Amino acid sequence: AQSVTQLDSHVSVSEGTPVLLRCNYSSSYSPSLFWYVQHPNKGLQLLLKYTSAATLVKGINGFEAEFKKSETSFHLTKPSAHMSDAAEYFCVVSAVDSNYQLIWGAGTKLIIKP
């Protein structure tokens, strides 16, 4: 069975500083991993995905994530935060033994301080 843990419910950073949103997962099989973003009053948008190719995945809006099997982590990073990055971020795992359903983390709210 799979599970996803987002280690921080809220992360607050100043504009222009680096962003780190942490995610750990457990999976019996080789998983696919995703980060989704949800801006206030908007639908979900895919940021990036990992599907057993390169372990460092680049996504939209300057975000990237690194798959570390030994640490069972898939942390999301961005070198320099922008005010428009303020949103809720979800780490998600999917694998064959869950019928490819998406197992969602609880979300991390990213707050950007001016």
Place this chain on the structure above:
Amino acid sequence: GAGVSQSPSNKVTEKGKDVELRCDPISGHTALYWYRQSLGQGLEFLIYFQGNSAPDKSGLPSDRFSAERTGGSVSTLTIQRTQQEDSAVYLCASSLEREGLQFFGPGTRLTVL
């Protein structure tokens, strides 16, 4: 349209009433998922349709919840005798195939008074 659409965008109902939520997936997508997001919670899987196969209903929280998918396209999620704890955003997603990337609709915000 090019994306997944859902209607209504907002629904306010009284406790005990039935509601129907609609999802129009991307044309040609064989897989369709329903999720809900309660306030402060992560997304919760509800039900999954794949082609003509029997749906996976393992995520439905009670027998008040049901869903159908007509003609392999449009899906309707029905909640009978709504309760206040049913208040949430209900999200629909579709994918080209079972393990494909899921595209999400904007959701229906359900409020049960």
